[in-house]
Amino acid sequence: MKAVLFDLDGTLIDTAADFIRIIQHMCREEGREVVAADLIRTQVSEGARAMVKLVYPELDVDDPIFLAHRQRFLDSYGADIAVDTDLFSGMYSLLEALEAQEIPWGIVTNKPRWLSEALLQALNLTARCAVLVCPEDVTKTKPDPEPMYLAAKQIHLAAEDCIYVGDHPRDIDAGRAAGMYTILAAYGYLPLQYKDDLTAWQADCIVNTVPELQQQLEALLFAKASV
Template structure:
């Protein structure tokens, strides 16, 4: 193995606190029932539409009112993207380990590029990240393998020599479809309905925390 790719939200970076703060603030302002933190956390990986649906479950996603609320959410998030957000505990030394051994690492995410870049810039990761692939860059987002192949091409490394780490079934499916070695980050924002049978995701490896992830990476990268 020669490189490591990460999903963004719930795998590399713990963004849930900012989503929780913004969604609960919207609930209070609109005098809606306040959505509990666990429900928000489990939907972070599903994107802005899922976030707003928690607040307005009765609205169709193509309804003009829903779309206006979605835009409001995106604007709030864009302005407050790193208030309580940070890398998961143990991830800073893990990235330093990869860099010290000249192992390139990057990100393949379904988060829009403008938000992904803002997040990485705020955390001083933009220059350290070897490749960033977002839905804007491809015709088909994860679980399609196209973004995985694009990342491998930009790294100039065979997909079969790349490890992909993610916390959502589509992450593992995308990695498997590209014949990458897949690691399920069970510490992430696992969908509620998928938590009880992680083996069904068919990841090559399941880890419960970042120190475990570091051990697995050291083994497969031979560092």
């Protein structure tokens, strides 16, 4: 293994608090029952549509009114993208360890590029990230392997030389389809409908904390790098 690629929300960066803040504010503005933080957290990896649907369950996702609410949500998030957001605990030291061994790390996400770039800039990660692949860069997003192949190509590696870490079945499906070694980040935003049987995701490895992730990466990467 020669590189590590991460999903963004719920794997590399803990963004849930900002989403919770915005969704709950939308509930209060509309005079609706405030959605529980834990429920919002499980929908983060499903994207903006799923989170906004928690506020307006009666609206069809293609309804112009729903789409307007979704855009309002995205605009609010983009304006204050990292108020309560940071890397997961332990992730800074993990990235520093990778960089010390000159092992590139990057991101493959279904988050729109304008939001992904703003988030990386807010956390001073832009220059450190070797590759960022977003939906705008491909014709098919995860769970299709196309983004995985593109990320590997951009860092001049074969896909099978890369590790992919994610917290959603589509992450694992995309990584496996591309021939990557896959790690399920069970500390992330596991969707409710998939969290009861993590072995069914068929990841090569499951980690419950960032320190566990670092230990696994060291076994896969650092031993060879130190020879």
